Amino acid sequence: MPEKFAVGVDFGGTKIIAGVVNLETGRLAGTGKKKTRQVSEQDDVLRRLTSVIDESMAEAGVDPKCLAGIGIGAAGQVNRAKGVLVYAANIGINDLPLAGPLSEHYGLPCMLGNDVEIATIGELNFGAGRKCDNFVCIFVGTGIGSGIVQGGQLYRGATGTAGEIGHIVLDPYGRLCGCGCLGCLEAYASRTAIAKHVVAELNKGTDSVVRDRIDVSKGILRSKALADAVEAKDEMVVRAVTQAAEFMGMGLATVMNFLNPQRIVLGGGLIEAVDLYFQVAAKEAKQRALKVPARKIEIVKAELGDYAGIIGAALMLRDRTD
Ligand SMILES: [Zn+2]
Structure with missing residues (x-):
């Protein structure tokens, strides 16, 4: 069945975790994890994100054709329309485009949200x-x-x-x-x-x-x-x-x-x-x-713990209206 899964990424102040999420059940098919480093180099941030995303995809073994896209929740202020992380005090980032470069890299739609809002979306759908x-x-x-x-x-x-x-x-x-x-x-x-x-x-x-x-x-x-x-x-x-x-x-x-x-x-x-x-x-x-x-x-x-963010981030792809 096409587009049954999406990748969700929780880009936090201390760690980056990603998961391939079944959009119908909220279950995780595979996950990846790395520590966040205090960096401001765009290439380095993107490299770390893609390595975590790749890890989750490899573990899930899901056909890329079944992926609706990639959702990212970041700990900071975001410009949702432009997919830009505007300010993340805990990560040391200003005005970093995330959705565009990741979308290009994977050839998939990519959406960006704030970590608290996506964790709330996760709990709303599959949690407390x-x-x-x-x-x-x-x-x-x-x-x-x-x-x-x-x-x-x-x-x-x-x-x-x-x-x-x-x-x-x-x-x-x-x-x-x-x-x-x-x-x-x-x-x-x-x-x-x-x-x-x-x-x-x-x-x-x-x-x-x-x-x-x-x-x-x-x-x-x-x-x-x-x-x-x-x-x-x-x-x-x-x-x-x-x-x-x-x-x-x-x-x-x-x-x-x-x-x-x-x-x-x-x-x-x-x-x-x-x-x-x-x-x-x-x-x-x-x-x-x-x-x-x-x-x-x-x-x-809350019921989803660390995974609320991943699940909520993936669900942005299911719920998108554009
Ligand atoms: Zn205050």
């Missing part, structure tokens, strides 16, 4: 957003982003940036956020915020089991190390995670009051690894939101 027309997918990691689904469609806003929930201001005199403003949710509830809290405590001499598992100079603390510390009932880490999750709950309450969604889907490495964060955030959100929107809200975890 199935059979739900009004929901918000929120991903917590180094930052906090969200995708909004209204009437079964992704809502992008007037200029395509809807869902920047990480920059809801909680305290106008508060912590400095990566966006340059003070007091954004992201500066309190992201994994980066938790790592900063932990580093500050360690610098004060607080005892903790994460001492050997954090790069104090860079403030890098992986979700698995946090999960292990919570499991070990490490007091300082439990406090840091609980506090961040309470702030997340305030952000969720704002989303519930403002949009009145049927469901909130929480995803990302931190949510997957640390159940305490999820539980505290969900409870805080329900307590803080207005009674009517809080009454029927379903707060659930």
Whole structure:
């Protein structure tokens, strides 16, 4: 059967993963993976992308005639119409054309989207957003982003940036956020915020089991190390995670009051690894939101994990309207 598959690529700040996706079932026929390097050379980025795509195609062994095209989700601002990655702070890229060169290389249509929106499309079709027309997918990691689904469609806003929930201001005199403003949710509830809290405590001499598992100079603390510390009932880490999750709950309450969604889907490495964060955030959100929107809200975890992005990216090819 022609065009039953598409390649989906998740081009993130730390890794590039690709998969050949069955567009009818959402199943993966083959995958490929590589670390992202901090690069600005266009040729190098394209070489890394094609090597991951080639790996997934080789593993899938699918006839290229059955491929509808290639979809890419990138962690950054994208120009969808031109297929250009406009700005990706975590990868060190400005104005990089991706869709055009890849389309030429493979002789297939290629589409570019933002990583959060494509992960939301993945969850909408084959994950925790199935059979739900009004929901918000929120991903917590180094930052906090969200995708909004209204009437079964992704809502992008007037200029395509809807869902920047990480920059809801909680305290106008508060912590400095990566966006340059003070007091954004992201500066309190992201994994980066938790790592900063932990580093500050360690610098004060607080005892903790994460001492050997954090790069104090860079403030890098992986979700698995946090999960292990919570499991070990490490007091300082439990406090840091609980506090961040309470702030997340305030952000969720704002989303519930403002949009009145049927469901909130929480995803990302931190949510997957640390159940305490999820539980505290969900409870805080329900307590803080207005009674009517809080009454029927379903707060659930994302289901597709790392593959939400790949699947969503591939589905752009199925759903394209041009
Ligand atoms: Zn901000």
